[in-house]
Amino acid sequence: MGQPTMDDVAAHAGVSRALVSLVMRDSPRVSDRSRKKVLASANELGYRPNVWARNLASGQTNTIGVMLNDLHNPYFTELAEGVAAAAAEAGMELLITSGWQRESGEHAAIETLLNMRTDGIVLGAARFSGEVFDEVAQQTPTVAVANFDEPESMDTVCNDEAHGSELVVDHLTKLGHTRIAHIDAGNAPGAPERRRGFMNSMSDRGLAPIVFDGDFNEHAGMSAAANLMKLKEPPTAIFAANDLSATGVLSHLRSIGARVPDDVSIVGYDDTLLAGLGALSLTTVHQPRQLFGRRSTELLLERIEGRTAAKHELIQPRLVTRSSTGPN
């Protein structure tokens, strides 16, 4: 025999297996004496409840699963941290699975979770169409942290990207900037909303929005900045798609001898570790990523408890002002 079973513990403690089971699930209807005796035996034998057997018998797993698109991205790991905290508070175990940035990976990761039959799933994904999500939602309680058009099959939590852009435009115009350029990130997740928010906020103020193609990486920021600075009238402020892209902008500006923020102000998005570095010190939009995880888990728990009507939450970001922005 390998690991000791409940029967072993019961025999050792001189009680029935059912009693041991009750103790293990700390039921209140066990006498203190019995409880102590059982616990002592369990401890002595090095007993460890067999989760497989337990879940099979009870039909529950007391576990929720999180699928993250990419562990390298702090966005997802902070999300996971929020999920972990909320799950721990609810006494649930957490299983993490990663899509390793590939769509096929996300599929596999979701399959794993579905096979595990976790009580519910938090989807921190990026690559998926709503359809795939729907299919998951059909099989288990699901909440997605993503910008969707409020599907009925699952709950969603997402950042108010447009509002983030609004905060940026507000900040820059208050500093006196009028020629403000946005380097976007095409159709990457969140990018269209940020772009739209930027364009609307500019129009609202009677300003012409300048938008350049870009992406969520340093190189894109660098080359977009190069093109921007070649304009007859270069912008006095640049709002990059995210912090990484803003870093590229910064590198380029330094390389051509432009001073930040005296000549050009720069704003990032995401408030990653980068933005806070003394050498960069980027003004940026902070998203409460842990809160995303926390709220999504809370919604998921409600679903698990039986709620069926979908809920959709929009979470508000805030601006963090650092030294990359200044008066025009």
Place this chain on the structure above:
Amino acid sequence: MGQPTMDDVAAHAGVSRALVSLVMRDSPRVSDRSRKKVLASANELGYRPNVWARNLASGQTNTIGVMLNDLHNPYFTELAEGVAAAAAEAGMELLITSGWQRESGEHAAIETLLNMRTDGIVLGAARFSGEVFDEVAQQTPTVAVANFDEPESMDTVCNDEAHGSELVVDHLTKLGHTRIAHIDAGNAPGAPERRRGFMNSMSDRGLAPIVFDGDFNEHAGMSAAANLMKLKEPPTAIFAANDLSATGVLSHLRSIGARVPDDVSIVGYDDTLLAGLGALSLTTVHQPRQLFGRRSTELLLERIEGRTAAKHELIQPRLVTRSSTGPN
């Protein structure tokens, strides 16, 4: 009834449950006709094998677990990536668990894995004493990615930190530097080895090693640099504990108007995203973190297959030269 079971599939296909089981585990001894019929039924019913039942019955999980100290740290996520790749190749599922940077978290994370009875565990930890590791190793095949003194109970994979320091000293002395300072990180994981490697390499070359107290963060680099530059004879090159610390050094040097690398050369350690940024461009020591994960998983699989003698691997880092270092 909820999800369909094997019996449902068997009934639907008009065969026995055992046959369905064989098909599900794709045994070769099933006729093509039966296989197709079963698969069709399974598909039609939306059958999904119940992992809990399967594992309970088979006594195996076909899963390995990874415990990571901290998902925010790219070191661990890249490690995990290597593990994931190797696990996938071996046809194993992967379960990730995080200690959320706290020792209590690591305990809980390991408990979760132990409870899941994964076939083996990869420990990507930082906070633990060898004792705790030993206890885990007693219960399941274990491999640790950590600097240990070659325990008998488990395999280990680790970076040759001392050699990394040697590479740095070699690079700097070849550039003509002789007054080289190291900002260390006390007893943080890996730090003592880096420090020792630095001191030995310097002594070997007849140079006096300058070592200042520090830590693995930006602030520590900043204040250590401040102290270093106040010396009567400031160093011409600074070897920081890691990239983050090097970033702090860089910020300080810029703030006092020192030019990098003309006045002072800077070297980091880890080759994180930071080091590659154009605005920082740090010379640093690269560790093949994915390889750590890969090798550790391969070792784990051998253990699972039955090997009992411990193996310990030391993996060699390499220097990545960027523009933060130059001739003296």
Place this chain on the structure above:
DNA sequence: CTGAAAGCGCTAACAA
């Protein structure tokens, strides 16, 4: 509060 007994859904001999 305790004990007996019937499964949970699947695997793994062993027969047929």
Place this chain on the structure above:
DNA sequence: TTGTTAGCGCTTTCAG
């Protein structure tokens, strides 16, 4: 190649 039949270790009635 397919079917039969015990379990795997635990939960969960239901009587005592």
